[in-house]
Amino acid sequence: ETGVTQTPRHLVMGMTNKKSLKCEQHLGHNAMYWYKQSAKKPLELMFVYSLEERVENNSVPSRFSPECPNSSHLFLHLHTLQPEDSALYLCASSQEIARGPDTQYFGPGTRLTVL
Amino acid sequence: GQNIDQPTEMTATEGAIVQINCTYQTSGFNGLFWYQQHAGEAPTFLSYNVLDGLEEKGRFSSFLSRSKGYSYLLLKELQMKDSASYLCAVSDSNYQLIWGAGTKLIIKP
Numbered sequence: 001e002t003g004v005t006q007t008p009r010h011l012v013m014g015m016t017n018k019k020s021l022k023c024e025q026h027l028g029h030n031a032m033y034w035y036k037q038s039a040k041k042p043l044e045l046m047f048v049y050s051l052e053e054r055v056e057n058n059s060v061p062s063r064f065s066p067e068c069p070n071s072s073h074l075f076l077h078l079h080t081l082q083p084e085d086s087a088l089y090l091c092a093s094s095q096e097i098a099r100g101p102d103t104q105y106f107g108p109g110t111r112l113t114v115l
Numbered sequence: 116g117q118n119i120d121q122p123t124e125m126t127a128t129e130g131a132i133v134q135i136n137c138t139y140q141t142s143g144f145n146g147l148f149w150y151q152q153h154a155g156e157a158p159t160f161l162s163y164n165v166l167d168g169l170e171e172k173g174r175f176s177s178f179l180s181r182s183k184g185y186s187y188l189l190l191k192e193l194q195m196k197d198s199a200s201y202l203c204a205v206s207d208s209n210y211q212l213i214w215g216a217g218t219k220l221i222i223k224p
Contacts, residue, residue: 004157040123042214043202056211090157101146101165101206106157 002026004107006091012113013081021076021110023091031097032074033104034066037088049074050097081114088112117141119215121203126221127193135188135201135218143208149177149188150202152217158202161188190220198222 004025013019025032034046048056049068063085065077074091088109094102118140127133139147146165150158164170164179164186176189188201203215 040216042119042216043204043212045211097210101148101163101210103148103160103163104212105160106150108155108157111155 004091004093004105006089006107006110008110009108010111010113012115013078014115015081015083017081018077018079020078021089021091021112023074023076023107025072025074025091025093025105025107027093027105029093029095029105030071031094031102032068032071033092033094034074034076035090035092037090037109043090047076048097055097078112081112083114086112086114117205117207117213119203119205119213121201121215121218123216124219124221126223127190129193129195129222129224131193132189132191133193133220135190135203135220137186137188137203137215139184139186139203139205139213139215141205141207141213144181145206145208145210147177147179147186148204148206148212149186150204151199152202153199161201193222195222195224 007022031050036044046060047066052068063080067075090109091107092104094104121137149161152158162177169178174191179186200217200219202217204212
């Protein structure tokens with residue numbers, strides 16, 4: 001596979017469920033990102049990892065828990081979500097961060113619906 | 116605060132030209148990106164401008180005026196496949212991307 005992949009593509013969960021989103025990049029990049037995309041709103045940056053170390057956490061509720069076991073994989077663990085968390089969750093990667101404006105490459109996203 | 120403004124929706128005709136504007140107010144500036152996003156798909160990189168002027172890439176061109184905090188994306192010879200959302204994003208002083216809400220472009224035959 002090439003580029004950035006995400007699984008699952010669609011997820012429906014109840015508010016008491018626990019689920020995880022997975023992202024994998026095949027580009028040899030060092031930085032990975034989680035974004036939330038809601039209809040007619042700007043992309044919201046949630047978390048940034050550089051070389052497996054979290055460097056950004058934009059006041060995201062603790063019901064979202066990221067994990068980056070290595071520079072190619074990124075997870076977003078979900079528990080006790082709210083209906084307003086329903087959105088498209090996008091993963092992205094870039095060569096580096098904070099050393100210049102790097103182009104980010106996105107995965108296709110996971111469409112999450114919380115009932 | 117930081118802000119990116121772009122029109123919510125635009126409509127154009129196949130074969131025509133359309134210009135999508137983006138204005139920004141950010142803490143610092145390290146370049147401006149345009150991305151294309153088809154419905155249900157990943158945003159894909161179109162262009163990057165850091166100096167004033169016009170960058171041309173095939174049917175797509177992107178313009179930047181740093182003094183005016185303004186950019187536009189120009190699409191020529193529109194095709195039906197150009198129907199998508201176009202996202203403007205600015206790299207701020209910390210190299211964090213600040214995103215606009217996107218412009219949905221509808222192409223009619």
